[in-house]
Amino acid sequence: xxxxxxxxxxxxxxxxxxxxxxxxxxxxxxxxxxxxxxxxxxxxxxxxxxxxxxxxxxxxxxxxxxxxxxxxxxxxxxxxxxxxxxxxxxxxxxxxxxxxxxxxxxxxxxxxxxxxxxxxxxxxxxxxxxxxxxxxxx
Amino acid sequence: xxxxxxxxxxxxxxxxxxxxxxxxxxxxxxxxxxxxxxxxxxxxxxxxxxxxxxxxxxxxxxxxxxxxxxxxxxxxxxxxxxxxxxxxxxxxxxxxxxxxxxxxxxxxxxxxxxxxxxxxxxxxxx
Numbered sequence: 001x002x003x004x005x006x007x008x009x010x011x012x013x014x015x016x017x018x019x020x021x022x023x024x025x026x027x028x029x030x031x032x033x034x035x036x037x038x039x040x041x042x043x044x045x046x047x048x049x050x051x052x053x054x055x056x057x058x059x060x061x062x063x064x065x066x067x068x069x070x071x072x073x074x075x076x077x078x079x080x081x082x083x084x085x086x087x088x089x090x091x092x093x094x095x096x097x098x099x100x101x102x103x104x105x106x107x108x109x110x111x112x113x114x115x116x117x118x119x120x121x122x123x124x125x126x127x128x129x130x131x132x133x134x135x136x137x138x
Numbered sequence: 139x140x141x142x143x144x145x146x147x148x149x150x151x152x153x154x155x156x157x158x159x160x161x162x163x164x165x166x167x168x169x170x171x172x173x174x175x176x177x178x179x180x181x182x183x184x185x186x187x188x189x190x191x192x193x194x195x196x197x198x199x200x201x202x203x204x205x206x207x208x209x210x211x212x213x214x215x216x217x218x219x220x221x222x223x224x225x226x227x228x229x230x231x232x233x234x235x236x237x238x239x240x241x242x243x244x245x246x247x248x249x250x251x252x253x254x255x256x257x258x259x260x261x262x263x264x
Contacts, residue, residue: 009145053167060165060201061252079161081207081248088207088248120245135199 039094039110040125046136048072048097051105055095058131062124064093072097078124090114091121093128107132160213163203164221166229166257169196173230173259182223183233190233190258198229198257206249213251215239222255231257 044051048071055074059066064076073096080089091111098106111123176182183190202218202225215237226234236256243249 005142009142057165057167057199057201060163060203061254063161063163063203063205063250065163081161081205088205088245120248122244 039108040129042107042109042129042132043100044105044107044132044136045103046105047103048099048105051097051107051132051136054132054135055097055107055128057135058128059093059095061131062093062127063089064091064124072099088120091124093124095128160207161205162217162221163201164225165201166198166225167201168198168229169256171197173197175230176227176232178227180227182226182231184219184223184237185233185235186237189235190260193261194233194258195261196235196256197259198226198231200225200229200231200234200253200255200257202253204251204253205244206251207247212249213241215253218251218253222253226255226257229257230259232260233258 044054046054052071052074056066056069059074059076063078065079066074066076068075073094075092075094077092078089091113094110094112096108098108100106107129109125109128111125113121113123200222202221204213204217206213218239222234222237234255235258237253238255239251239253241249241251
């Protein structure tokens with residue numbers, strides 16, 4: 001009887017920790033295909049290399065760990081952080097750069113959410129673009 | 139019942155402990171040409187309100203990002219300074235100027251604290 005209670009308590013404890021939001025690898029929902037329907041686009045009057053630097057700065061400022069860094073494609077993910085209620089993190093950000101002219105670069109940003117901890121996740125497209133605008137306007 | 143209370147308390151403490159997560163990220167990007175990093179232990183100067191008297195050139199943009207969950211308390215510039223100095227050192231900077239900070243929150247229980255600054259390099263000996 002005592003053992004049963006102990007198992008029940010441990011199960012309850014494990015369930016609580018799981019609900020709070022355990023760490024999990026971010027799951028990519030969208031393939032890195034330019035022109036995909038999801039995401040947010042913006043155009044900057046700057047060369048592609050300058051815009052790429054601004055993307056990297058913007059991802060760091062929004063808490064993304066940069067995982068892939070190519071001249072026209074950048075990918076990062078926000079590490080999971082356990083919180084008392086929902087926690088945060090788990091999003092994956094993909095950014096595609098297209099040079100439309102020597103000083104015109106089109107940017108497409110797309111946030112993908114992962115299944116676990118989804119309650120504490122959000123779309124970071126506008127935040128990343130806002131940080132890029134701040135950097136590039138200096 | 140006593141055992142249940144003890145175990146429940148233990149679980150609660152465990153949840154509170156893991157809720158105190160803090161994550162810090164630092165980065166620098168060169169504004170122009172690259173410089174070799176300063177040696178480990180190099181004392182990077184910090185100018186918070188004034189500027190250096192010696193001539194200098196701006197060489198790098200420095201970023202420190204700190205995220206803390208509800209139970210981790212608030213971040214301050216003092217928390218970011220060691221990482222800011224490290225990023226400046228890696229970029230080859232002698233000193234840091236233009237320190238700016240901003241605070242925001244995510245999902246009501248995560249605080250985001252960002253610090254940006256400029257790494258500089260003196261152009262003439264002292």
